[in-house]
Amino acid sequence: MxxxxxxxxxxxxxxxxxxxxxxxxxxxxxxxxxxxxxxxxxxxxxxxxxxxxxxxxxxxxxxxxxxxxxxxxxxxxxxxxxxxxxxxxxxxxxxxxxxxxxxxxxxxxxxxxxxxxxxxxxxxxxxxxxxxxxxxxxxxxxxxxxxxxRWPVTVGPGAVLGGLVVIRFWSEVLDMPPVVSSAWSSTVVFLICGFFLGGVGALIGMSTPRKLLVPAIVLGWTWRFWVFVAMLMGAAFPYLKTHFYTRPQGHVWTYLLGAFALEVVVVGLVGGLIVWGMASWTVWALRTRGPE
Structure with a gap:
């Protein structure tokens, strides 16, 4: 039973x-x-x-x-x-x-x-x-x-960023005009996530820059991880032509490892710090304004 x-x-x-x-x-x-x-x-x-x-x-x-x-x-x-x-x-x-x-x-x-x-x-x-x-x-x-x-405030933005990367990837595979496929760029939305992180964070107790630091960096790495997955798909299936992956002259795995170190770890960290600054400013702006 x-x-x-x-x-x-x-x-x-x-x-x-x-x-x-x-x-x-x-x-x-x-x-x-x-x-x-x-x-x-x-x-x-x-x-x-x-x-x-x-x-x-x-x-x-x-x-x-x-x-x-x-x-x-x-x-x-x-x-x-x-x-x-x-x-x-x-x-x-x-x-x-x-x-x-x-x-x-x-x-x-x-x-x-x-x-x-x-x-x-x-x-x-x-x-x-x-x-x-x-x-x-x-x-x-x-x-x-x-x-x-593990950082619930990052789930929504992370899902949106992943969805945008998927849509752009397949819009390029379907050979849509660049002006159409580039409209699905995740970069601008990633920056907007800074305001979201600060605004929502202030409502759930993440009201200081110190509390926002880790979620912001995680969000930066998540964004670049989605891009890296798109690169891996381009490497695994060469007939899927996108801007995410261009076949290198040397060894593919060496190129991918270098791309992971640079595109995911470094760029993700820098992006996360930028979003952290935007989120911290948003929290500060909301705190100084106060309720009307």
């Missing part, structure tokens, strides 16, 4: 945590398929890419996990893997439908898949193999958000 009660309690926590995001992924794939069938150009439907959306969902799940009773890293492993598999399962479903029915307007199946079970099988196998790298990235994003809960 104790085991059953514990399992029921676990289901109660996980079900509301996962139901909405999983339904969103399924709906996204279905809507994209229907829009393509009704003749909407692929240039527009590609914006509904489940490949990019799954990473936004991962950030969201990591951000709200403790609110659903999920506080330990091992608790996100199975949901993260299932999320990656769930996303690919819906893509595979419509790949099979498009291939068997020879739906020319759908991007899910290639022309070589139509009536060619062997080619269709290899296409499906490729999606199955994609589960592993997608799951790894999903787990990294979820775990990073879970770590931020």
């Amino acid at each position: 104790a085991v059953v009660a514990e399992q029921t309690h676990s289901d109660f926590r996980y079900r509301p945590w996962l139901a909405g995001p999983f339904a969103f992924i399924a709906l996204l794939v279905v809507v994209r398929f229907l829009l393509e069938i009704f003749g909407v150009p692929h240039q527009l439907t590609s914006y509904l890419s489940s490949t990019g959306a799954v990473y936004l969902v991962a950030i969201y799940l990591g951000a709200v996990a403790p609110l659903r009773g999920v506080r330990k890293s091992w608790q996100i492993v199975l949901p993260g893997v299932v999320l990656a598999a769930w996303t690919q399962a819906w893509v595979i479903l419509f790949t099979v439908i498009s291939g068997v029915l020879k739906l020319e307007k759908s991007h899910f199946a290639e022309p070589q898949d139509w009536g060619n079970s062997g080619h269709l099988f290899h296409h499906i196998l490729g999606h199955l193999l994609d589960i592993v790298p997608v799951a790894i990235v999903v787990l990294v994003l979820m775990a990073a958000m879970l770590v931020l809960w």
Whole structure:
């Protein structure tokens, strides 16, 4: 009976945590398929890419996990893997439908898949193999958000910054005009986070610069960590062309280690100190103004 009660309690926590995001992924794939069938150009439907959306969902799940009773890293492993598999399962479903029915307007199946079970099988196998790298990235994003809960004031800004990096990454992969993709820059939003940190910090007892220092530096490192993850994806999948990663002349791993030291540790620290100064000024301004 104790085991059953514990399992029921676990289901109660996980079900509301996962139901909405999983339904969103399924709906996204279905809507994209229907829009393509009704003749909407692929240039527009590609914006509904489940490949990019799954990473936004991962950030969201990591951000709200403790609110659903999920506080330990091992608790996100199975949901993260299932999320990656769930996303690919819906893509595979419509790949099979498009291939068997020879739906020319759908991007899910290639022309070589139509009536060619062997080619269709290899296409499906490729999606199955994609589960592993997608799951790894999903787990990294979820775990990073879970770590931020040690400093709750950083969770919201960290999630927004991560979302912006994901959106910009995929907007560049989709070859959007630079003026459009650059509009999703996380740099300006990161600076705005300084005002958020000071304003919210003053409301939750972080009313001195000393108390704001660590969260500000953590936020700086979080921002650059998201950028570094985008660099890793560019290195792992060279066909994803973005400004985040340019293949170096020398060894890739040497380049990435140097980028981590410079882009994450150093730039993140400097950025965190800048945000700390802005947050400290905000706290000071709120304290000197006082209630009206």
